Amino acid sequence: MNKTGTQTIETTRLILRRFKIEDAEDMYENWASDPEVTRFLTWPAHSDVEITKKILTDWVSRYEDGGYFNWAMELKENGAVIGNISVVKLNEDTEAADMGYCMSRAYWGRGLMPEALKAVMDYLFDEVGLNRIAACHDVNNPKSGRVMDKAGMKQEGILRVAGKNNQGICDEVWHSMIRSDR
Numbered sequence: 001m002n003k004t005g006t007q008t009i010e011t012t013r014l015i016l017r018r019f020k021i022e023d024a025e026d027m028y029e030n031w032a033s034d035p036e037v038t039r040f041l042t043w044p045a046h047s048d049v050e051i052t053k054k055i056l057t058d059w060v061s062r063y064e065d066g067g068y069f070n071w072a073m074e075l076k077e078n079g080a081v082i083g084n085i086s087v088v089k090l091n092e093d094t095e096a097a098d099m100g101y102c103m104s105r106a107y108w109g110r111g112l113m114p115e116a117l118k119a120v121m122d123y124l125f126d127e128v129g130l131n132r133i134a135a136c137h138d139v140n141n142p143k144s145g146r147v148m149d150k151a152g153m154k155q156e157g158i159l160r161v162a163g164k165n166n167q168g169i170c171d172e173v174w175h176s177m178i179r180s181d182r
């Protein structure tokens with residue numbers, strides 16, 4: 001695999017780019033402080049923008065690593081940073097990645113995350129050279145599964161009581177796309 005890291009990707013409505021510390025206010029206001037966004041995630045909603053700043057400082061420091069893939073979703077129409085899409089687990093041996101994403105509630109339902117996921121998968125297959133890209137969601141969070149479907153992933157199966165998030169232990173629905181699916 002090619003460790004090209006987090007490079008800017010442009011889609012019809014989005015610029016997917018590296019985070020900057022200055023994105024803290026947007027990240028905090030738009031999604032990180034919203035318990036409805038973090039309902040099925042593994043981290044608690046931020047109670048203070050200082051927490052967001054600390055996390056961004058860590059993320060920004062990791063961009064030198066070409067195996068680190070973490071994009072801010074900047075909406076072209078207003079320049080706001082509205083969400084985040086990243087590789088949450090990379091397996092260099094099998095050249096495979098697991099994805100994670102979340103986005104401001106104000107922009108749900110416009111197909112923006114499928115647009116981002118599709119573009120990121122193209123980058124990870126074509127530029128990084130991965131063989132497999134996967135993602136999972138809590139069975140009780142089917143809207144995330146719709147993102148995976150619309151981006152072209154196929155459902156693989158359900159791992160029973162295999163995950164844990166802010167709702168507790170859950171069944172995980174796994175989806176993937178592999179190089180030969182394209």
Ligand SMILES: CC(C)(COP(=O)(O)OP(=O)(O)OC[C@H]1O[C@@H](n2cnc3c(N)ncnc32)[C@H](O)[C@@H]1OP(=O)(O)O)[C@@H](O)C(=O)NCCC(=O)NCCS
Binds near residue numbers: 102104109
């Ligand atoms: C999951 C998420 C990224 C979807 O992003 P999105 O850009 O809204 O995706 P889409 O517009 O394609 O909508 C996907 C589904 O969300 C649901 N949805 C759409 N608008 C919605 C709204 N306003 N409120 C609740 N659900 C909505 C619909 O079921 C939709 O599927 P459909 O198009 O077949 O009707 C977003 O809801 C989110 O950030 N959720 C919180 C974080 C999260 O759950 N991340 C995934 C963890 S595995």
